[in-house]
Structure formats: structure tokens, C-alpha cells
Amino acid sequence: MTERTDRTQEAEEPQGAGGSAEIRLTRLTVLVFAVAAGSSAACLYYLQPLLHQVAGDLRVSTVTAALLVSAAQVGYLSGMALLVPLGDFLERRRMVPGLLALSVLALGLSAAAPNLPFLLLGVFATGITASAAQVVVPWSSALADPHKRGEIVGTVMSGLLLGILLSRVLSGAIAEFAGWRGVLLVAAGIQLVMSVSVYLLAPATGRAATEESYPEVLISVLALIRRHAVLRQRMALGFLAMACFSGMWTGLAFLLAGSGSSSYHYSEFVIGLFGLAGVAGALGAPIVGRLADQGRLRMVTTLVWLTVLAGWGLLAWGGGNVWVLVIALLVFDFGVQGIQLSNQSAIYALDPAARSRLTTAYMVTYFLGGVAGSVTAGSAYQAGGWGLICGIGVGVTLLALALWAMFARRPSNR
Structure with missing residues (x-):
């Protein structure tokens, strides 16, 4: 296995490490990568604010319709576990447009879909193909010049997060006129445009020279986890960061809808607009990337976790003040996006020939954190409202800071 990995790395470096004179990322290509990542990730969330509409149309309960969220998540996890590792071996210029x-x-x-089982199947398949976003991110890292890698990955990751945040706004606006089916058709049109755009504008890098079979590719993900302590550390931090992010946005939907003792009573469309505050925070990711490029990754990791801690404090205050809440979302999402970028900058430096498999290891754990956060938030809001969610968030963030303080003392993180 080691000998084969060495041959893979030798073949990958000239094409994808960013040092090749033949392959350079243009600003247009980076933009296309960012939009493709965002549009793919958005497919997981278009129906989330429209579950009541889907339930009414298909004549099922809202609780049953909520299975659509789980189907999308399971599909996405399946795609990350089974398809994303192939990005290290297949021609990505064909793989990504194919998934789109x-x-x-x-x-x-x-x-x-005429009924819920048919829709569940379609949503599950959509989740699998949405894993294209996690092929694009390491692809951009592989093609980037080393001194701009953090900035470029930050830009692509900003696109991914913007897709998640804006999906709720877009679906709410389109559903007002065309219903939930119209939302999905518009999303299909966007994906078609991005499939053609990636194929026409992305550089061809060829396949990596490897003799590894598909099962060996999947097993090699476990080998990478066992080999790299930094990967294991960043997986733990990523799990906690996504648990915070997912838990906050899940609880926020209850808060803004007026559940419990909340003083807010907004419509679904207005609730979706709060995602725009998170968008402003996401746009700051390239700044974090530039600091990482300057060799300040340890400092960046500390600062972004402290930013998330400050964000939780503002979010707790914003439970009764809408303007504070908007500022809190900006601060909080900037911190979470910074954590994601610092983690990916650290793991992509471990093995240039294995960036897609490193992404699989990291993102499966990251997304499991999101599932844990959303499940916990639902129960926590019912038990103690917004205050309990913020209290749990502070506790999780302090745990992450304690873990990072322990990790940062190790030579591999200096």
C-alpha cells in the first residue's frame, strides 16, 4: 500500500500541487468552483423550510415530511464516504460535471414525485450527487499555487457556505410563486449550467497513476486516519464546530417562528432572510485563508474559536433584540467558517496525493457533528428554549478550545 501511495503522489504532484507551469487557476475558474460547490451543497437544504408545504401537497404529516431532511443527509454521507475518495484517482474534470x-x-x-416514497428516493439521490461539492474543494487546493492555497480554498469554501445559507432564501422566494416543485426545477437548471461550466472552464489534470482497486481506495481512508494525528485532531474540532453551526441554525428557526417564550413571530420567508447575515460572515473566509498562507494557522485556529465563543454570547443577548441577533449571526458564521478553513488548510498539507480521501475522513465526521447538533437543538429548545441552546453552545465551544490548547502544544501543530 505504501509503495502504491508513493507512486500516486509522484503522479499527482506535477499535475495538482500548484507548482506546475502548465496548470494555473484563473479567477474565473475559482469562481466556477465556488459556485459549483455552493449550488451542490444548496441542494441539501432547498426543501428544509418548505416541509409544511410538501406535507400538505403529498397529504402526509409534517413529522413524516421531516424524513426528507434525514434522507438528504444520509445520501450526502453516502456520497462522501463512497464517491469523494475517487477524486484522488479519477479525472476530476469528468467526475464533477458527471455528478452535477x-x-x-x-x-x-x-x-x-407523485408521493412521499418517490420523493424520498429522489432526495436521497440528490444527497449523493451533492457530494460533488467535496470533490471540488480538494480539487481547488490541488491546483492552487502553494502561496495562495489557503486563500483559494477559502474562496471556494465561502461559495459552499453561501450556497447553504442562500438556499433557504431562494427556496422561500421561489416557493411563493411556483411551489416546492418549482424550487427543485430551478435548482436542476442551476446544476445543469454548472455541469457545463465546470467541464468547459476547469483544467484537465488526467488520472493519477495507481494500481489500487476501489476497495483499497476506501480502506486507504482508514489508513490515513490512523497515520495522521493532525487529521484526527481536526476531525474532532470539525465535529464540534458543525455541531455548533447546525444546532444554532436549528434552534434559530424555532426562536424566529415564535416557539416557546420567544417574542419573535416571523414568516418563513423572513426567517430565511436571516441567512443573509450569515452570508456576510462567510465572505470573510478568504481573509482567514490569507493568514493561513502566511504560516499563522495556529494563531488563526485560536482566534476563530474565540470568535465563535463571542458569537454565542451575542446570540444569547439577541434572543430578545433583533439587531443584536443579526450582528451575532455575522460574528458566529465568520468564526465557524474560519474554523472550517483552518481545519482544511491543516489536513490538505498532510498528503498532496490524498486530498480527496482526507476530505472524506474529515467531512464525514464534520457532517455527523451537524446531525448531532440538529438533533440536540430540537430537544434542547423544547426543554429550555433559546437560552439552553446558547448554554450548550458555549459548553461545546469551551470543550473545543480546551482540546485545541492540548493539540497546539504538539510539534505537528506548530
């Missing part, structure tokens, strides 16, 4: 094209079919299937 399959996403068009899956979204069309969902839009035409």
Missing part, C-alpha cells in the same frame, strides 16, 4: 449532471436528474425526479 446526475444531480439534474435526481432533482427532476424529486420535482415529479
Whole structure:
């Protein structure tokens, strides 16, 4: 296995390490990567604010319709575990447009669904194809010049997070006129455009020279986890960061809808607009990337976790003040995005020939944190409202800071 990995690395470095004179990322290509990552990730969330509409149309309960969220998550996890590792071995210029094209079919299937089981199948397939976002991110890292890698990955990650945040706004606006099926058809159109754009504008890098079989590729992900302590550390931090992010946004939906003792009573469209505050925070990711490029990754990791801690304090205050809440979302999302970028900058430096498999290891854990956060937030809000959610968030953030203080003392993080 080691000998084969060495051959893979030798083949990958000239094409994808960013030092090749033949392959350079233009600003247009980086933009296309960012939009493709964002549009793919958005496919997981378009129906989330429209569950009541789906339930009414298909004549099922809201609780049953909520299974759509789980189906998308399971599909996404399946795609990250089974497809993303192939990005280290297949021609990404064909793989990514292919996944985007399959996403068009899956979204069309969902839009035409006559009943919930059919829709669940379509949403599950959409989740699998949405894993294209996690092929694009390491692809951009592999093609970037080393001194700009953090900035470029930060830009692509900003696109991914913007897709998640704006998906709620877009779905709410379109559903007002065309219903939930219209939302999915628009999403399919966007994915079709991005499939063609990536194929036409992304550079061809060829396949890595490897003799590894598909099962060996999957097993090698476990080998990477066992080999790299930094990967294990960043997986733990990523789990906690996504648990905070998912828990906050899940609880926020209850808060803004007026559940419990909340003083807010906003419509779903207005609730979706709060995602714009998170967008402003996400736009700061390239700044974090530039600091990482300057060799300040340890300092950056500390600062962004402290930013999240400050964000929780502002969020607690914002439970009764909408303007404070908007500022809190900006601060909080900037911190979470910074954590994600600092983690990915650290793991992508471990093995240039294995960035897609490193992404699989990291993102599966990261997304499991999101599932844990959303499940916990639902129960926590019912038990203690917004204050309990913020209290749990502070506790999780302090745990992460304690872990980072322990990790940072090790030579591999200096």
C-alpha cells in the first residue's frame, strides 16, 4: 500500500500541487468552483423550510415530511464516504460535471414525485450527487499555487457556505410563486449550467497513476486516519464546530417562528432572510485563508474559536433584540467558517496525493457533528428554549478550545 501511495503522489504532484507551469487557476475558474460547490451543497437544504408545504401537497404529516431532511443527509454521507475518495484517482474534470449532471436528474425526479416514497428516493439521490461539492474543494487546493492555497480554498469554501445559507432564501422566494416543485426545477437548471461550466472552464489534470482497486481506495481512508494525528485532531474540532453551526441554525428557526417564550413571530420567508447575515460572515473566509498562507494557522485556529465563543454570547443577548441577533449571526458564521478553513488548510498539507480521501475522513465526521447538533437543538429548545441552546453552545465551544490548547502544544501543530 505504501509503495502504491508513493507512486500516486509522484503522479499527482506535477499535475495538482500548484507548482506546475502548465496548470494555473484563473479567477474565473475559482469562481466556477465556488459556485459549483455552493449550488451542490444548496441542494441539501432547498426543501428544509418548505416541509409544511410538501406535507400538505403529498397529504402526509409534517413529522413524516421531516424524513426528507434525514434522507438528504444520509445520501450526502453516502456520497462522501463512497464517491469523494475517487477524486484522488479519477479525472476530476469528468467526475464533477458527471455528478452535477446526475444531480439534474435526481432533482427532476424529486420535482415529479407523485408521493412521499418517490420523493424520498429522489432526495436521497440528490444527497449523493451533492457530494460533488467535496470533490471540488480538494480539487481547488490541488491546483492552487502553494502561496495562495489557503486563500483559494477559502474562496471556494465561502461559495459552499453561501450556497447553504442562500438556499433557504431562494427556496422561500421561489416557493411563493411556483411551489416546492418549482424550487427543485430551478435548482436542476442551476446544476445543469454548472455541469457545463465546470467541464468547459476547469483544467484537465488526467488520472493519477495507481494500481489500487476501489476497495483499497476506501480502506486507504482508514489508513490515513490512523497515520495522521493532525487529521484526527481536526476531525474532532470539525465535529464540534458543525455541531455548533447546525444546532444554532436549528434552534434559530424555532426562536424566529415564535416557539416557546420567544417574542419573535416571523414568516418563513423572513426567517430565511436571516441567512443573509450569515452570508456576510462567510465572505470573510478568504481573509482567514490569507493568514493561513502566511504560516499563522495556529494563531488563526485560536482566534476563530474565540470568535465563535463571542458569537454565542451575542446570540444569547439577541434572543430578545433583533439587531443584536443579526450582528451575532455575522460574528458566529465568520468564526465557524474560519474554523472550517483552518481545519482544511491543516489536513490538505498532510498528503498532496490524498486530498480527496482526507476530505472524506474529515467531512464525514464534520457532517455527523451537524446531525448531532440538529438533533440536540430540537430537544434542547423544547426543554429550555433559546437560552439552553446558547448554554450548550458555549459548553461545546469551551470543550473545543480546551482540546485545541492540548493539540497546539504538539510539534505537528506548530
